[in-house]
Amino acid sequence: DVLTDPDFTEATIDLSALDLSGVWTLSFDIIDVDFQENSALALDNISITPPGAPVPEPATLLLLGTGLTSLAFYRRRMLTSAGKSM
Numbered sequence: 438d439v440l441t442d443p444d445f446t447e448a449t450i451d452l453s454a455l456d457l458s459g460v461w462t463l464s465f466d467i468i469d470v471d472f473q474e475n476s477a478l479a480l481d482n483i484s485i486t487p488p489g490a491p492v493p494e495p496a497t498l499l500l501l502g503t504g505l506t507s508l509a510f511y512r513r514r515m516l517t518s519a520g521k522s523m
Contacts, residue, residue, distance in 0.1 A: 459488030
């Protein structure tokens with residue numbers, strides 16, 4: 438066990454080959470701190486969360502909504518004018 442092994446001093450993980458674009462989240466719990474005698478820090482429940490799907494900006498949604506509303510009014514206008522010409 439890493440926490441009980443007195444010879445365990447550090448862990449190194451090389452992440453240079455991964456595409457780490459976006460905002461990743463590293464979370465952990467500190468379960469023991471002993472800087473008086475051993476200069477030690479014990480961590481537990483370590484997790485790395487990748488970025489989620491991008492969230493559209495409110496302006497993009499507003500633009501999409503405006504375009505769809507404009508198309509609906511245009512279609513209604515065309516149907517109304519086609520009904521008058523008959």
